[in-house]
Amino acid sequence: MKENGSLQHLGYEDWLSVAQPQILEHIQNHVSEYYPELAATQKLQVVLTEPPRRKLYTVLFDLAINNEHGITEKSLIAKAYRPKPKRDANNDEHIYKCQYEFEMHKKVYDRFKDDSDGFRIIKPCDFMPELLCLVIEKAEGKDLGRRIYTAKHRYLNFEVRKERLGRHFERAGKWLAAFHAGLADGTKTYFEAKAIEADLQAKFDGLEKSGVLPKSLQAFKKQIFSISRSLDGKPMTQTYLHGDLKPCHIFVRRKVVMPIDFGNMVVGIDYEEVGRMLAEIKLIYFGATPFKHSELDTFLQNSFVKGYFGTEEWPPLVQFYYVSWLTTKWLRRLHKHKWLRNPIVKKSEFVVKALAVKDVVNKTYITPWFYASMKKALDVVDKAKSNSKSLLLLLHGTLLPLILDAGEFLL
Known part of the structure; x- marks a missing residue:
């Protein structure tokens, strides 16, 4: 993998052709760490459920974790920072912002994950600095x-x-x-x-x-x-x-x-x-x-x-x-x-x-x-x-x- 978001110089289509398979492969290799209780009893498969959604500075990948019967056990969002290439773009700033979002999300999750007063913080699962990508559970409702x-x-x-x-x-x-x-x-x-x-x-x-x-x-x-x-x-x-x-x-x-x-x-x-x-x-x-x-x-x-x-x-x-x-x-x-x-x-x-x-x-x-x-x-x-x-x-x-x-x- 390229390191620290160095794919960002590529045009969107070229970036997507390289980043998407790497993101899916990474999540597939680490899904047992996200949900050890599921991986202990069944084989899990990560699949893309919708075409990537391009936002202003990010690209969202909707993912499902399916069991061997094709039934979805969990849904995830992979959020990759993908700023439009600019001559004066500061890549370090986007690396920091992506990591900061993951760390702050984890801070809130650790503080409130045991609360039972009708509140729920969705689980932050992973952070990939090489792709400026964080992985979180998908919010329900x-x-x-x-x-x-x-x-x-x-x-x-x-x-x-x-x-x-x-x-x-x-x-x-x-x-x-x-x-x-x-x-x-x-x-x-x-x-x-x-x-x-x-x-x-x-x-x-x-x-x-x-x-x-x-x-x-x-x-x-x-x-x-x-x-x-x-x-x-x-x-x-x-x-x-x-x-x-x-x-x-x-x-x-x-x-x-x-x-x-x-x-x-x-x-x-x-x-x-x-x-x-x-x-x-x-x-x-x-x-x-x-x-x-x-x-x-x-x-x-x-x-x-x-x-x-x-x-x-x-x-x-x-x-x-x-x-x-x-x-x-x-x-x-x-x-x-x-x-x-x-x-x-x-x-x-x-x-x-x-x-x-x-x-x-x-x-x-x-x-x-x-x-x-x-x-x-x-x-x-x-x-x-x-x-x-x-x-x-x-x-x-x-x-x-x-x-x-x-x-x-x-x-």
Whole structure:
């Protein structure tokens, strides 16, 4: 075998023709180490069940471990890092990232593998540095993103689906609380308004450069900075964060929660990750929402908060980080037009520029949606902050559609 990912200079098809048989051979030779209890009683065969799935920086191989009768005993995923060849690509960085993901996954697995509270961490089986490939068990069931998509487009039995989803999100909140508590490093830290405001100011500057009118952001900046200063010096808990928690990275099957993808774990503030997850849930209804289902995102947010805190009340820090992450998502969405990167569209770039399609989409669709969502959230946080007797900080109430005059964004 080539060492330390040296196959990465090859084109994709050439890389696949070399890497795929090596990956299958390696797993076949080591499967008895992954599952000695199975190998002790029967002969096991590793087979590829689907064509390789090419992602942006990785290639996924769906594998089955079959017994001598052809019955699948276990399912695996081989995840090979396969960055697109670049002149300035740093191969060492991808070697580190692949190994880091495996080590962090193993760290979480070792910490939680004996828990029986409805949580399950899928088993990390192997790491092949020579192929930048890690091998893990395949998560069972469906991820929460797919379950949300199914529910929000169904009118039949919607309430039943909604309640079931709520229970799944509550369990997901419980898992994240256990994850943060189990991996807390004990370091004391405090909310630093000045540093956080500098980060927010950079985001607002980015929004202005992306075409959002400065006058539209002034009220936001005033409100969010006021809230930030009211939290200055507040003690916070530092722990390991999942780093990329979103509905599609949480699988559920019956009453079992199975989070995946630990390659972005980092030490940080627990409440910030809660706020980020709530922003991800909000984005399930990015844009138009069927009226009948318009309350689903709020319901799922509150279910997640209930799982994490034991109550549907949102602490002020969580609310602040929620708004902060909405700001981040707003900025990212202004640049996230994948269709503009289509080769056919690129050839007609002059047409796109002439019609200013991207600018129109940003001003008539993306900015008004985020403006409405953040305005609603900030108003509720501000109102709750001014009432010292009330801690019922539900960020956007009934989430009835808020209709804004989009004219100010078209000036």
